[in-house]
Amino acid sequence: MVQKVLPQVVGNNLNLTVTKPKHMEMTMTNNNYIKRLFMFFLAVALFAAPGAVFAGVPDGVKKDLLEKGKKVYFKRCVWCHGVEGGGDGPSAERLYTRPRNFIQGTFKIRTTDSGELPMESDLIKTVKNGLQGSAMPAWGEFLSEDEIVAVVNFVKTLVQDRSFDDTEDEEVNNVITGIAADNGKGPLGDAPWAATKGPYHLGVPQEHIDAGKELFIKNKCMECHGGEGRGDGNPTMKDDWGFPIVAANWQECWNFRGARRDPFNPFNVARTISTGLNGSPMPNFREQMTGKERWQVAAFVNSLCPRKKIDPLTNKPVPDFLIQSVYTEGPVVPKIDDPSWQSSYTDHRIVPLSEETIENPMRHYIAMAGQITRGKRNFDPKTDNLWVSSRWSAEENAVYYLVEFDNRFLSTDPEYPDAVAIQWPGQLQDLFGAEKPYFIYGDSKKPVDVWKANFLAKDYNATNPPNEKGYQLDVTVQEFKGNGFDAISEKESEGKVEVVDSIFHQGRVKVMFKRSLTTEGADDVQIPSEQFIPVSFMQWAGWDKEHDEHMAISTWYYTILKPALPASLYYMPPIIAAVFICFQGWLVWMTKRTRKMYDEGKVQRDELPK
Amino acid sequence: MNKNLVSFLVFVVGLAVFHNAIFPIFTPKEVGWILNRYVYFLLFVAYLIITHLLLRLSPPVSLKGLFVWSVGFYFYDYVLYPHIPWTLFITYMVMWSIGTFLYISQDPETFREFRAPIVKTIIGEYKLARIVVFTALPILVGFATYNTIYPSFQEPVELRTVHPAPPATTKVHGKTYPLESTNNPFRIDEQDNYKDSFPFLDADKHEYMKYVTEGGTIFFQNCHYCHGDQLNGLGMFSHVFNPTPANFIDPGTIAMLQEAFLFWRVSKGGPGLPNESTPWSSAMPPWEEHLKTEEIWKVILFEYWYTGWHPRTFGTEGSTSGGGE
Numbered sequence: 037m038v039q040k041v042l043p044q045v046v047g048n049n050l051n052l053t054v055t056k057p058k059h060m061e062m063t064m065t066n067n068n069y070i071k072r073l074f075m076f077f078l079a080v081a082l083f084a085a086p087g088a089v090f091a092g093v094p095d096g097v098k099k100d101l102l103e104k105g106k107k108v109y110f111k112r113c114v115w116c117h118g119v120e121g122g123g124d125g126p127s128a129e130r131l132y133t134r135p136r137n138f139i140q141g142t143f144k145i146r147t148t149d150s151g152e153l154p155m156e157s158d159l160i161k162t163v164k165n166g167l168q169g170s171a172m173p174a175w176g177e178f179l180s181e182d183e184i185v186a187v188v189n190f191v192k193t194l195v196q197d198r199s200f201d202d203t204e205d206e207e208v209n210n211v212i213t214g215i216a217a218d219n220g221k222g223p224l225g226d227a228p229w230a231a232t233k234g235p236y237h238l239g240v241p242q243e244h245i246d247a248g249k250e251l252f253i254k255n256k257c258m259e260c261h262g263g264e265g266r267g268d269g270n271p272t273m274k275d276d277w278g279f280p281i282v283a284a285n286w287q288e289c290w291n292f293r294g295a296r297r298d299p300f301n302p303f304n305v306a307r308t309i310s311t312g313l314n315g316s317p318m319p320n321f322r323e324q325m326t327g328k329e330r331w332q333v334a335a336f337v338n339s340l341c342p343r344k345k346i347d348p349l350t351n352k353p354v355p356d357f358l359i360q361s362v363y364t365e366g367p368v369v370p371k372i373d374d375p376s377w378q379s380s381y382t383d384h385r386i387v388p389l390s391e392e393t394i395e396n397p398m399r400h401y402i403a404m405a406g407q408i409t410r411g412k413r414n415f416d417p418k419t420d421n422l423w424v425s426s427r428w429s430a431e432e433n434a435v436y437y438l439v440e441f442d443n444r445f446l447s448t449d450p451e452y453p454d455a456v457a458i459q460w461p462g463q464l465q466d467l468f469g470a471e472k473p474y475f476i477y478g479d480s481k482k483p484v485d486v487w488k489a490n491f492l493a494k495d496y497n498a499t500n501p502p503n504e505k506g507y508q509l510d511v512t513v514q515e516f517k518g519n520g521f522d523a524i525s526e527k528e529s530e531g532k533v534e535v536v537d538s539i540f541h542q543g544r545v546k547v548m549f550k551r552s553l554t555t556e557g558a559d560d561v562q563i564p565s566e567q568f569i570p571v572s573f574m575q576w577a578g579w580d581k582e583h584d585e586h587m588a589i590s591t592w593y594y595t596i597l598k599p600a601l602p603a604s605l606y607y608m609p610p611i612i613a614a615v616f617i618c619f620q621g622w623l624v625w626m627t628k629r630t631r632k633m634y635d636e637g638k639v640q641r642d643e644l645p646k
Numbered sequence: 647m648n649k650n651l652v653s654f655l656v657f658v659v660g661l662a663v664f665h666n667a668i669f670p671i672f673t674p675k676e677v678g679w680i681l682n683r684y685v686y687f688l689l690f691v692a693y694l695i696i697t698h699l700l701l702r703l704s705p706p707v708s709l710k711g712l713f714v715w716s717v718g719f720y721f722y723d724y725v726l727y728p729h730i731p732w733t734l735f736i737t738y739m740v741m742w743s744i745g746t747f748l749y750i751s752q753d754p755e756t757f758r759e760f761r762a763p764i765v766k767t768i769i770g771e772y773k774l775a776r777i778v779v780f781t782a783l784p785i786l787v788g789f790a791t792y793n794t795i796y797p798s799f800q801e802p803v804e805l806r807t808v809h810p811a812p813p814a815t816t817k818v819h820g821k822t823y824p825l826e827s828t829n830n831p832f833r834i835d836e837q838d839n840y841k842d843s844f845p846f847l848d849a850d851k852h853e854y855m856k857y858v859t860e861g862g863t864i865f866f867q868n869c870h871y872c873h874g875d876q877l878n879g880l881g882m883f884s885h886v887f888n889p890t891p892a893n894f895i896d897p898g899t900i901a902m903l904q905e906a907f908l909f910w911r912v913s914k915g916g917p918g919l920p921n922e923s924t925p926w927s928s929a930m931p932p933w934e935e936h937l938k939t940e941e942i943w944k945v946i947l948f949e950y951w952y953t954g955w956h957p958r959t960f961g962t963e964g965s966t967s968g969g970g971e
Contacts, residue, residue, distance in 0.1 A: 110844040111952070115866040116875070119846045127866035171882050173875045350885035358801040405883035408871055409916070409931040415871070470804045472926040474917060479926070568802050591888045592927050594801050605795050613788035620780055627768045642754060
């Protein structure tokens with residue numbers, strides 16, 4: 037009998053605690069046996085050392101919990117994962133990241149080697165934290181610890197093609213803290229930098245990020261993840277079940293399935309590079325990279341994700357509900373690449389802006405969802421969010437909106453072009469208080485004004501290799517008057533909206549709209565400065581043949597054309613300070629005079645009660 | 647060493663140690679009866695009092711006043727959780743400052759003691775203090791003026807009525823329903839009898855569970871995007887919409903409403919709301935456009951079964967026991 041030690045990862049800090057030993061029968065091949073014996077001795081040798089690792093057997097099914105687990109499963113999980121765990125519950129057909137099919141025992145987010153079953157602790161973490169970017173919510177605050185452990189054990193019994201109780205053919209190797217069975221350059225281990233700072237995990241030394249970028253190129257990560265990591269590399273991938281699958285967009289780390297509600301933590305990426313994602317084309321890279329190198333790639337990948345405040349309830353960035361249009365002296369430069377348009381996507385409250393960009397318009401985060409309310413509904417939008425920045429010029433009497441969004445693949449079909457639109461209330465002057473038109477194309481009483489840019493990329497094909505220069509867009513602008521999603525008409529008056537610059541670059545579309553603040557058109561919005569104006573956004577993915585109300589949409593936001601800085605900003609503070617200095621002088625004079633009067637006996641001090 | 651300095655150090659160093667080393671211990675993920683932030687705060691106050699008693703420190707009233715005021719500030723800004731909005735914070739701090747002033751001016755002696763260092767600073771007996779204070783204050787005033795004049799814009803606050811008054815009747819799919827007397831046609835039995843039944847598995851055995859299964863199926867094909875897999879209003883699209891989707895687990899939503907009210911809200915959706923409930927931005931579809939009448943009733947039946955709440959009824963006792971799990 038060979039004694040095996042079962043490793044178990046506890047918490048996020050990867051401490052290794054050794055639980056009860058498991059007994060294994062000696063029925064494996066000789067070669068395998070020697071290897072395992074060696075592993076065993078290694079395990080014994082490393083027993084005292086922290087962070088040691090052992091090949092082990094899967095966590096068996098805890099049979100006494102199944103009754104309870106079944107109850108939880110059939111109340112909470114069955115709706116997506118199905119009666120037999122085939123990932124075919126009633127919701128499945130309308131979810132783009134389909135619910136996990138448990139039957140094959142293929143689980144993506146693990147700490148074990150590629151192809152192996154997950155540890156029980158991996159599954160518990162998945163249930164507790166949910167899978168960000170999919171419909172799987174975090175159950176940690178909803179179910180009790182006991183219920184989660186029970187339902188995880190029940191889910192193990194839904195695996196038909198393999199068995200968690202099979203100690204002969206199944207093996208699990210912790211590739212995070214442990215030494216991988218055969219193909220690795222060692223465990224992932226701890227990060228090569230001291231520690232990251234705060235919930236945003238800042239402060240990774242630049243040298244590691246740079247090294248990670250080189251490794252990223254060397255290991256051809258861009259073939260799937262695209263030149264800047266937006267997952268725009270390969271449009272033809274399928275998962276093990278034959279469903280289409282796309283690579284992760286690293287610039288939206290809050291949508292990482294394995295984010296574990298800690299989206300900015302580089303560990304999420306380091307773990308994924310070490311374990312691969314079972315069932316998907318993502319392999320592990322342990323043959324190609326040492327633990328340190330995997331951390332460096334993770335540092336680079338992590339540095340691509342803009343830091344935004346994350347809402348702890350929804351696990352998504354908090355939207356910027358007020359889009360501030362910056363006053364521009366003279367005309368606005370209508371070029372996306374111009375220095376006057378550069379600013380960080382990271383929130384300036386998390387990382388302060390640099391000197392050069394401090395006066396530039398900020399990138400506002402606009403959350404998008406499928407239009408699932410009226411007409412033909414869109415359950416699987418291709419865009420998660422937009423970034424909007426704006427400038428306006430009194431001299432030009434014009435406002436500019438730069439709208440950017442990630443879309444992995446653009447359409448090449450002229451019948452279904454990609455498009456993005458800005459929606460305004462058509463008759464701003466008729467709105468009272470918070471009143472607005474209906475957010476999906478207005479209503480019969482309150483029309484909307486929609487500026488829509490339809491575009492196709494020139495010389496583009498989704499299967500092209502990453503193109504550093506990006507693609508120019510063929511843009512057609514349309515202006516609509518909307519009186520409801522089924523009452524949209526193109527305006528008859530001459531169009532005033534222009535798209536002055538646009539590009540599709542490494543998975544990101546950038547479109548710059550321009551319009552004069554005032555127009556002659558009766559259906560056009562007239563844009564005043566220094567007022568809160570409702571505005572919302574729509575987006576169509578031609579790749580998915582989206583059109584009309586089958587689109588992604590935002591709710592109403594506000595925009596304001598900020599005034600120029602008042603001149604009083606420069607002369608008032610010194611004046612007030614000077615007045616205050618005079619007041620101080622008066623105070624000193626008064627106090628001294630009172631003292632003097634006391635001393636000369638002109639005034640009596642207040643008497644203390646005896 | 648100067649006893650006042652000792653007292654000051656006891657306060658400042660103690661606060662630094664307590665805040666950085668002990669506070670994290672008392673704010674674990676799962677809050678207990680002992681390990682919580684308020685116990686921590688009491689401990690800190692106890693530490694201050696006990697150290698001062700043991701070391702026989704008796705700082706002047708001005709220092710005591712400073713301690714009292716700072717402890718209040720610390721409580722409202724760091725300890726109290728969740729953090730209160732700044733307007734409320736200012737209100738509380740004004741009250742706390744008044745309280746501190748009352749403490750200082752409790753009798754003429756303490757008040758004079760409190761004034762003494764201030765007067766000495768003003769007339770220049772404390773020379774260094776006067777230089778520092780008289781230079782720093784005008785600069786601060788200048789900066790404050792700059793910040794006040796600097797234009798800043800916050801999105802306007804909008805209020806809305808969550809549960810508007812329902813109409814007397816509603817017409818769905820050509821049939822008119824009086825809201826007061828309409829009941830769910832699928833509520834054929836007492837809901838609590840099916841607490842531990844399984845959807846799908848028991849759908850053939852009990853008609854009630856058949857309806858629950860059908861309602862759940864419709865919910866998870868249409869509603870979970872906003873109202874969430876847990877019916878808590880945190881679905882995968884919920885963060886996009888404003889107003890945020892209703893949380894059915896909350897005792898303030900379906901638990902206090904009649905089923906007929908839900909029927910009206912579900913059928914007519916956002917566009918059917920009155921103006922005070924901001925119909926223009928509600929993403930709730932008028933479900934009569936997508937679902938049949940009986941499907942709407944089954945979804946409502948499912949929502950109550952899943953959350954354990956009972957619909958409010960008139961005539962008998964109101965909303966009784968609720969699970970709200």
